[in-house]
Amino acid sequence: xxxxxxxxxxxxxxxxxxxxxxxxxxxxxxxxxxxxxxxxxxxxxxxxxxxxxxxxxxxxxxxxxxxxxxxxxxxxxxxxxxxxxxxxxxxxxxxxxxxxxxxxxxxxxxxxxxxxxxxxxxxxxxxxxxxxxxxxxxxxxxxxxxxxxxxxxxxxxxxxxxxxxxxxxxxxxxxxxxxxxxxxxxxxxxxxxxxxxxxxxxxxxxxxxxxxxxxxxxxxxxxxxxxxxxxxxxxxxxxxxxxxx
Numbered sequence: 438x439x440x441x442x443x444x445x446x447x448x449x450x451x452x453x454x455x456x457x458x459x460x461x462x463x464x465x466x467x468x469x470x471x472x473x474x475x476x477x478x479x480x481x482x483x484x485x486x487x488x489x490x491x492x493x494x495x496x497x498x499x500x501x502x503x504x505x506x507x508x509x510x511x512x513x514x515x516x517x518x519x520x521x522x523x524x525x526x527x528x529x530x531x532x533x534x535x536x537x538x539x540x541x542x543x544x545x546x547x548x549x550x551x552x553x554x555x556x557x558x559x560x561x562x563x564x565x566x567x568x569x570x571x572x573x574x575x576x577x578x579x580x581x582x583x584x585x586x587x588x589x590x591x592x593x594x595x596x597x598x599x600x601x602x603x604x605x606x607x608x609x610x611x612x613x614x615x616x617x618x619x620x621x622x623x624x625x626x627x628x629x630x631x632x633x634x635x636x637x638x639x640x641x642x643x644x645x646x647x648x649x650x651x652x653x654x655x656x657x658x659x660x661x662x663x664x665x666x667x668x669x670x671x672x673x674x675x676x677x678x679x680x681x682x
Contacts, residue, residue, distance in 0.1 A: 451490060458486045459548040466555045475584055477534045479556055486552075487529035496640040497629055501530050503647035505619075508533040512585045513619035513650060514611040518600050518672055519589035520627035527623055527645050528587060535585040538576065541568070559586065573610065580614045590665070595627070600673045608664045612656065618664075620648040620672050624679040644679055648672075 462482060469478045491499050508531075515535055517528065525537075537558040544550040544560055559575045562568025576586050590603035611618045625643035648671060656664045 447490075447494060450493070454489070455548040459552055462486070462552045462555055475534060475582065476556055480534050481532065483552060483556060484529040484532050487526045488532075491526055491530065491643075497643055498641070499527060499530055499643045499645070501645050504531065505533070505647055505650075508585065508619070508647075511617070512580055512583050513617050514580070514607050514614075515585055515587040515619045515621055516590050516603075516607050516668060516672070517587070517621035517623055518676060519591045519594050520623060520625075521594060521630045523626040523630040523643070524589070524594075524623050527626060527643060528621070530645060531621075531647065533585070535587045536579045538572065538586055538588045563592075569606075573606070576610050577614060580610065580616055585619070586610070590668075600669065600676060603665045603669050605661045605665055608661045608668070611653070612661060612664065615653045617650040617652050618656070618668060619650045620668055620675075622646045622648065622672055622675045622679060624676060646675065646679065648675060 462479060465479050465482050466476075470476070473479070491497055513535075517524065536556070537553065538561055539553065539558060541560040541562045544553050544558075557579075559572060559579065560568075561572045579586055588607040590607045591601040592604045593601075595601050607618070610616070623643075623645050625641055629641035629643060651668065651671075656667070659667065
């Protein structure tokens, strides 16, 4: 019962603050949209907004490893495993500029989805050929403008936390655009907020780690499938190392 009460209070806090922070985001957008071509200031505010929910939940200890200063100087296709909805908040703790690729339904959510639109994050309409083609076009445009993009190549959350096969989209983009791939590994979110659960699950240690990037010249001769398998193996190995003993 206590866990449900904590979860309910957290969701109420989440909902009420989303209204306030969206208003702030809208003001930032109005003041910066003409001078901040990549909307970095708005994205960093969004990173603070997301991080606040992790900071205000004392039972969730989040540790960030391997932050890269060069993520500010060049763009990447960032790929990460996906254990929980909580991964989105945790990824914002990196405090680096990027554009999310997210299913189109999320953009319809009040305040949070509206803020994603302000940030020009990239919509994906699953199962729709025209929507997928538009997503690729939007990603290519974002990359050509110097933005990084963040993709969960599993496509959906893992129920068990075990790494699922990767879809090819991120790797097609990296090869076509000649952009390095930056693997990111998230551990512990599956226990903190399992799929299809909104309950509080007690004290959890969450980690997010940025690994060494894979430069285009290192995968130029690889097929999309071989590249996908290579990155999958790297993330899988690191995920195993980060698992609690």
